[in-house]
Amino acid sequence: MQKTHYIAIAVAIVLIALLYRLGNTVPPPKTQTAEMQRPSAGGAVAAGPNTVKAASFDSILTASRSRLPKTAADSVKTMENELAAIRDSSRMAVVFERLAGVWKRNMGGQVAAWYLAKAAKLENSEKKLTFAGQNFLQLMGNESSSSVQVWEAAEGVSCLEQSLKINPDNEETKLGLAEGYIEGTGEPMRGVQILLAIVKEKPNDVAANMLLGRMAIQSGQFDKAVGRFETVLKQEPENKEALYFLAQAYEGKGDKKKATELLEKCKQLVNDPAFSNDIDQQINSLK
Numbered sequence: 001m002q003k004t005h006y007i008a009i010a011v012a013i014v015l016i017a018l019l020y021r022l023g024n025t026v027p028p029p030k031t032q033t034a035e036m037q038r039p040s041a042g043g044a045v046a047a048g049p050n051t052v053k054a055a056s057f058d059s060i061l062t063a064s065r066s067r068l069p070k071t072a073a074d075s076v077k078t079m080e081n082e083l084a085a086i087r088d089s090s091r092m093a094v095v096f097e098r099l100a101g102v103w104k105r106n107m108g109g110q111v112a113a114w115y116l117a118k119a120a121k122l123e124n125s126e127k128k129l130t131f132a133g134q135n136f137l138q139l140m141g142n143e144s145s146s147s148v149q150v151w152e153a154a155e156g157v158s159c160l161e162q163s164l165k166i167n168p169d170n171e172e173t174k175l176g177l178a179e180g181y182i183e184g185t186g187e188p189m190r191g192v193q194i195l196l197a198i199v200k201e202k203p204n205d206v207a208a209n210m211l212l213g214r215m216a217i218q219s220g221q222f223d224k225a226v227g228r229f230e231t232v233l234k235q236e237p238e239n240k241e242a243l244y245f246l247a248q249a250y251e252g253k254g255d256k257k258k259a260t261e262l263l264e265k266c267k268q269l270v271n272d273p274a275f276s277n278d279i280d281q282q283i284n285s286l287k
Helices: 011-022 057-065 070-084 089-105 109-123 126-141 146-166 171-184 188-201 206-218 222-235 240-253 256-270 273-286
Strands: none
Touching: 057 109, 057 146, 070 089, 089 109, 109 126, 109 146, 126 146, 126 171, 146 171, 171 188, 171 206, 188 206, 206 222, 206 240, 222 240, 240 256, 256 273
């Protein structure tokens, strides 16, 4: 996971956020056409605490069990019985990791994430806690169920908060925690405060400025958004995401000519026929 991890501000642009924050460590999800959709009015950051009730782990586990092949189900049952007889936390952590492996191999990503988090918390390992937290946030970004998404966010935040207690200076952990607060738990101001603290110390920080710029677009503060994205582009002149969202900011300001110029440049950098078609439609809507 690279430093350039950012927050998915709106559902319509979650995939682009995942593409940027993961850098070259994983293949880009789906197509770039899907990744760079225009933020919609319905994708604004929540103004207060999330009103959706979180799913429970028990309900997720029960639903997942029904999809387990018999051999895997037998292995899970054996390990669960083993856990019931263990009192030593270090031994429990080992079994939790083994359980996570079985679930992951059998398409039980949410259950696997929960068991990995249990192991990380027992070991109190910064590295494992950060991984577990980021894993939940990645699941959250691809989740269709609102109640499960809230559960994933809460679990991710819990892991990252514990990790940050071990190493308060880890910027990747701070950015992930901000994501959980803003996108999942519905506590945007807690996330904003984390981001503002980062840019206060590092004014040119790419990840934090990207996030703050996109939040500024969502709240209609287009001048602030322009400043944030221009700061990013001074560091990374060919940052496609920054160009795209800067175009949205200029469109919000009413400067259609500048927005069109930026969209054209973004189109050239992406160089994908499907994406180009989508951008051309956006440009035509500005005329």
